[in-house]
Amino acid sequence: MRTRSRLLSALCALPVALAACSTDVAPPSNTTPDAAAVDALPADVALADLVTPVDVAEGPDAAPKPDVVAPADTAPTVGPYPAGPYGNRMGNVLANLSWEGYTNLEGSTVSTTLPYGPTSMQAVRETGRAFALVHVSEFF
Amino acid sequence: MVEILESNTGGPVPRAQLDAWVNTYRIPVTAVIDPPDERVTRTLMTYGVRESLFVVDLRTMRIVNKYNGSVAGIGPSSITQGVTRILELLAGGM
Numbered sequence: 001m002r003t004r005s006r007l008l009s010a011l012c013a014l015p016v017a018l019a020a021c022s023t024d025v026a027p028p029s030n031t032t033p034d035a036a037a038v039d040a041l042p043a044d045v046a047l048a049d050l051v052t053p054v055d056v057a058e059g060p061d062a063a064p065k066p067d068v069v070a071p072a073d074t075a076p077t078v079g080p081y082p083a084g085p086y087g088n089r090m091g092n093v094l095a096n097l098s099w100e101g102y103t104n105l106e107g108s109t110v111s112t113t114l115p116y117g118p119t120s121m122q123a124v125r126e127t128g129r130a131f132a133l134v135h136v137s138e139f140f
Numbered sequence: 141m142v143e144i145l146e147s148n149t150g151g152p153v154p155r156a157q158l159d160a161w162v163n164t165y166r167i168p169v170t171a172v173i174d175p176p177d178e179r180v181t182r183t184l185m186t187y188g189v190r191e192s193l194f195v196v197d198l199r200t201m202r203i204v205n206k207y208n209g210s211v212a213g214i215g216p217s218s219i220t221q222g223v224t225r226i227l228e229l230l231a232g233g234m
Contacts, residue, residue, distance in 0.1 A: 082201045088188045090206045094196055095186050099144065101158055101172030107141070111171045112162045116155070119172060124142060125198045131229055132198055133222055136183060138147045138190035139157055 078125045094134070096121045141169035146183040146190065152176055193218035195225055204229065 086095035098120040102111035105127060124132050145153050145161050153173040162171045174182050187194070191209035196202070205225050209218035 078198075086186075088186070088192075088194070088203070088206070090203050092203050093201045094194060094203055096201075097183055097186060098175060099172035099183070100155075100175050102162065102170065104168060104170045107168045110162060110166050110168055112159050118175070119170070121201070124170075125201070127198075129198055131204070131226060132194075132196045133141045133219075133226055134144065134187070134194040134196055135142065135219060136144050136146045136187050136190055136192050137161070138149075138184070139145055139153060139161060140149055 078128075081122050081125070094121065143167055143169055143171045144183050144187070145171065145173050146187070147181045150181070152179055152181060191218050193222040195222055195229070 081096040082093050084093060084095070086093050088094070098118065100116065100118050102114045102116060103119050103123070104111040104114055121134075145158050147153060148157055154176060155173065158171060158173045161167070174180065189211070191211050193207045193209070194203050195205040195207075197204050205222065207218040207221040207225075209216065209221070
């Protein structure tokens, strides 16, 4: 009698525990029989057997496009030389003269080490500098 | 900075004298002469006598300042006078 009573108590307690479990953890709503079937595939099926080869065959590499060619260096646009009248006094426009000699914009070397060639006041303008010091000397 | 050797005892300057001028004083700036083919002292006639320094605004080519040093070599040179001014201009002064 005592043993039967214990067994009944255990059986009665079991549904209560199962009910509690089903209440606390709800089954996923998207669980389907198919999902279960996929999980049931044998482990030794190779992945390649499951994939249909649909990739397009790879063609030869396209020829690289040439780099964009930069335009040749051009002098900064400073416009035409200012019109006269010209003069050599403060406030006058200094005339555009042409010379030949050594152009030395950096000042880092004695000028005779540089190429000899033509230049002008307009060329000085085209350096893009804001101001110039123009000095005249004579040789005796 | 443009250094113009504008005459040789009143006449045109050959290249050899420009070279001697630059090498003697080890000039590290643009140094030029009138084109010898012209056989005239065009710069001397246009810009004036030696030891003159022009501070030029290169946008307008107007002479902002002009300095004359002593042709006798006495007192401050035109360069000495003009350098202070060009530094002011480059710093944004008027």
